[in-house]
Amino acid sequence: GENVGLHLPTLSVQEGDNSIINCAYSNSASDYFIWYKQESGKGPQFIIDIRSNMDKRQGQRVTVLLNKTVKHLSLQIAATQPGDSAVYFCAELNTGFQKLVFGTGTRLLVSP
Amino acid sequence: DSGVTQTPKHLITATGQRVTLRCSPRSGDLSVYWYQQSLDQGLQFLIQYYNGEERAKGNILERFSAQQFPDLHSELNLSSLELGDSALYFCASSVEGRTYNEQFFGPGTRLTVL
Numbered sequence: 001g002e003n004v005g006l007h008l009p010t011l012s013v014q015e016g017d018n019s020i021i022n023c024a025y026s027n028s029a030s031d032y033f034i035w036y037k038q039e040s041g042k043g044p045q046f047i048i049d050i051r052s053n054m055d056k057r058q059g060q061r062v063t064v065l066l067n068k069t070v071k072h073l074s075l076q077i078a079a080t081q082p083g084d085s086a087v088y089f090c091a092e093l094n095t096g097f098q099k100l101v102f103g104t105g106t107r108l109l110v111s112p
Numbered sequence: 113d114s115g116v117t118q119t120p121k122h123l124i125t126a127t128g129q130r131v132t133l134r135c136s137p138r139s140g141d142l143s144v145y146w147y148q149q150s151l152d153q154g155l156q157f158l159i160q161y162y163n164g165e166e167r168a169k170g171n172i173l174e175r176f177s178a179q180q181f182p183d184l185h186s187e188l189n190l191s192s193l194e195l196g197d198s199a200l201y202f203c204a205s206s207v208e209g210r211t212y213n214e215q216f217f218g219p220g221t222r223l224t225v226l
Binding site for chain 1: 114145160214216218219
């Protein structure tokens with residue numbers, strides 16, 4: 001896949017476990033934070049986003065937590081499934097500049 | 113399927129050459145973004161167009177240029193190619209480009225420079 005060779009941190013979990021993927025962001029002026037999932041051979045796929053004035057947002061099986069004090073973002077995936085195996089990227093956006101700044105990514109491996 | 117299409121899927125060329133990558137946004141989306149994903153730099157924003165005009169610029173080399181046409185499709189032109197330009201190039205589109213809107217990514221073009 002396209003991320004072979006990148007020294008990505010890897011999280012290995014068993015099917016059914018809850019997964020937590022962490023991300024440190026850099027710009028305290030960012031307005032939005034977004035999590036993307038990238039499967040091998042595909043483009044990034046939107047998972048969930050959170051605005052900077054929120055600290056938690058829930059979706060289907062996913063929760064994003066934002067801690068602005070320490071500039072930390074996390075993605076929690078409940079009841080992880082083999083189909084969740086992918087590289088996960090956090091991204092931050094300052095609406096004044098309209099460009100997504102991506103983190104380095106975390107590879108999630110889910111074993112049946 | 114995001115609705116964003118990119119052609120070609122793969123491109124192999126030699127150093128010094130010039131290539132053009134094409135992107136068609138989702139129907140109704142006015143804004144197009146180009147990103148480069150390389151092994152050592154990760155995913156990096158290159159440039160954004162909104163309704164035919166350049167809206168934001170990232171770490172795009174002077175050898176690279178882009179444009180968005182009246183039918184809203186976009187092309188990324190890469191010239192005087194170097195080995196280090198080998199990467200995946202993604203296009204994304206969003207409804208508009210002045211406030212936050214979800215960006216939908218295409219499947220990418222894999223460029224190999226030999």
